Structures are given as C-alpha cells and as structure tokens.
Amino acid sequence: MHLTKKAEATRQHILDTGHRLVLHKGFSALGLLEILKACGVPKGSFYHYFPSKEAFGCELLQQYVDGYARKLDGLLSVPGNGNERLMRYWDAWIADPADPAQGWADECLVVKLAAEVADLSEDMRRVLDAGVQRLLARIAALIDEARADGSLPAGSPSPALARVLYQMWLGAALLAKLSQDKTPLTQARDATGQLLACGTARHIAADQALSR
Structure with missing residues (x-):
C-alpha cells in the first residue's frame, strides 16, 4: 500500500493509539470506532489504512x-x-x-x-x-x-x-x-x-x- 507522508503518519497514529487501548482493554473488546474516536480519525476511514x-x-x-x-x-x-x-x-x-x-x-x-x-x-x-x-x-x-x-x-x-x-x-x-x-x-x-x-x-x- 502506497501512502502519502500524511497518511502514513495517520496510520502510525492509529497503531500507537490502538496499542495503548489494547493494553487497557484487550483486542476483542476494543471496537474500531473506539480506536478512531480516540485518535481523532473520521469514522469509516479505518479501512483506508488497514484491510481488516x-x-x-x-x-x-x-x-x-x-x-x-x-x-x-x-x-x-x-x-x-x-x-x-x-x-x-x-x-x-x-x-x-x-x-x-x-x-x-x-x-x-x-x-x-x-x-x-x-x-x-x-x-x-x-x-x-x-x-x-x-x-x-x-x-x-x-x-x-x-x-x-x-x-x-x-x-x-x-x-x-x-x-x-x-x-x-x-x-x-x-x-x-x-x-x-x-x-x-x-x-x-x-x-x-x-x-x-x-x-x-x-x-x-x-x-x-x-x-x-
């Protein structure tokens, strides 16, 4: 996947935020909307960065x-x-x-x-x-x-x-x-x-x- 520098930074921000949330809640209990809300990324944009x-x-x-x-x-x-x-x-x-x-x-x-x-x-x-x-x-x-x-x-x-x-x-x-x-x-x-x-x-x- 080719991403712009801004998009790559956003993708890394999602990973970093997800890491902190997973440490607190685990993986299964953590919803995608919760991740996106925590890192300030618009709803529905998750699949632009990750296929699943x-x-x-x-x-x-x-x-x-x-x-x-x-x-x-x-x-x-x-x-x-x-x-x-x-x-x-x-x-x-x-x-x-x-x-x-x-x-x-x-x-x-x-x-x-x-x-x-x-x-x-x-x-x-x-x-x-x-x-x-x-x-x-x-x-x-x-x-x-x-x-x-x-x-x-x-x-x-x-x-x-x-x-x-x-x-x-x-x-x-x-x-x-x-x-x-x-x-x-x-x-x-x-x-x-x-x-x-x-x-x-x-x-x-x-x-x-x-x-x-």
Missing part, C-alpha cells in the same frame, strides 16, 4: 515485537559481562532504566494478549509466537555468552533454560498484574539468579535424583 481489524492486529503486534527487539538492543549495548547483561534484561521487567516508575512487564503484549490471540486469530498468533521465539533465542545466546566469559557456570542447555526462565517471568508478570504488586517479579528475579548459578555438578545431581 485482524490485519490491524497483526501490524500492531509486528510493530510491538520489532520495537521490543530494538529496545533490547539498546539495553544490552551497555558494557558488562554476560551475566550482568542478562540480569539487566530481567531487571527491566521490574523497572525500565529509561522510566523506573514502570517496568517492561507493565506494557507486555505477550502477557496481555497471548491467550486471547491464540484462540482468536492464527495470523496474530504467528506474529506473536515468532517474536517470542526470537526473544528466547536471544536469551539463550546471553546465557551462552555468560558461560563463555565465566560469569555463569555451565549447566542446563541454554535454549531449555531460556524457555523456563521466560515462562517463569510471564507467570510472575500475570500475578503482579492481578495483585497490583511487584513482589512476584522480585521473587522471579531471585529464582532466576539461583537457576543461572546452578552449575554442572548440581545439574547432574538433580538429573540423577529425578531418574531414581
């Missing part, structure tokens, strides 16, 4: 995962060893270095929409899942980096550990949202440190205990 609400949802999610990746790049660009850089990411879930009053968990569309879009739209599910898989690979790479530079001991395979950690943080984010209390996130951080510090000997002992 689902297409709008896919674009919104793609923009989110791409923006998340860029934000992570910026966060990890600060020098430090592998473990420091990895923990900097988890700390950002609790308090964003750019805005300590809120954390990345507060604006996470995976937390907000994963269950909803998985049942609602296959295309939206794929966009969000692809973003999560990219993030898991990035977390695993950070674990490998930390083990290579000696800031973390060897242990469980990094892809599996990355998935376990991410799953724990998603659950903590949900509980924090439900309770309006960041304690689950701080507890997840403590547990993350313990899991990452679990070296090869302890890992082998745990495997042996489970096999009995």
Whole structure:
C-alpha cells in the first residue's frame, strides 16, 4: 500500500493509539470506532489504512515485537559481562532504566494478549509466537555468552533454560498484574539468579535424583 507522508503518519497514529487501548482493554473488546474516536480519525476511514481489524492486529503486534527487539538492543549495548547483561534484561521487567516508575512487564503484549490471540486469530498468533521465539533465542545466546566469559557456570542447555526462565517471568508478570504488586517479579528475579548459578555438578545431581 502506497501512502502519502500524511497518511502514513495517520496510520502510525492509529497503531500507537490502538496499542495503548489494547493494553487497557484487550483486542476483542476494543471496537474500531473506539480506536478512531480516540485518535481523532473520521469514522469509516479505518479501512483506508488497514484491510481488516485482524490485519490491524497483526501490524500492531509486528510493530510491538520489532520495537521490543530494538529496545533490547539498546539495553544490552551497555558494557558488562554476560551475566550482568542478562540480569539487566530481567531487571527491566521490574523497572525500565529509561522510566523506573514502570517496568517492561507493565506494557507486555505477550502477557496481555497471548491467550486471547491464540484462540482468536492464527495470523496474530504467528506474529506473536515468532517474536517470542526470537526473544528466547536471544536469551539463550546471553546465557551462552555468560558461560563463555565465566560469569555463569555451565549447566542446563541454554535454549531449555531460556524457555523456563521466560515462562517463569510471564507467570510472575500475570500475578503482579492481578495483585497490583511487584513482589512476584522480585521473587522471579531471585529464582532466576539461583537457576543461572546452578552449575554442572548440581545439574547432574538433580538429573540423577529425578531418574531414581
């Protein structure tokens, strides 16, 4: 779709406004007229910018995962060893270095929409899942980096550990949202440190205990 600069700016404004509304209401409960009213765009013009609400949802999610990746790049660009850089990411879930009053968990569309879009739209599910898989690979790479530079001991395979950690943080984010209390996130951080510090000997002992 070829748009003028003004039309492209309007389209981006709809996406930005929709993002804020989706964080508050979810996707299914959000009507097109509500989006257009909130961003001051005339009724009936939505389909000039997006062929359907689902297409709008896919674009919104793609923009989110791409923006998340860029934000992570910026966060990890600060020098430090592998473990420091990895923990900097988890700390950002609790308090964003750019805005300590809120954390990345507060604006996470995976937390907000994963269950909803998985049942609602296959295309939206794929966009969000692809973003999560990219993030898991990035977390695993950070674990490998930390083990290579000696800031973390060897242990469980990094892809599996990355998935376990991410799953724990998603659950903590949900509980924090439900309770309006960041304690689950701080507890997840403590547990993350313990899991990452679990070296090869302890890992082998745990495997042996489970096999009995």
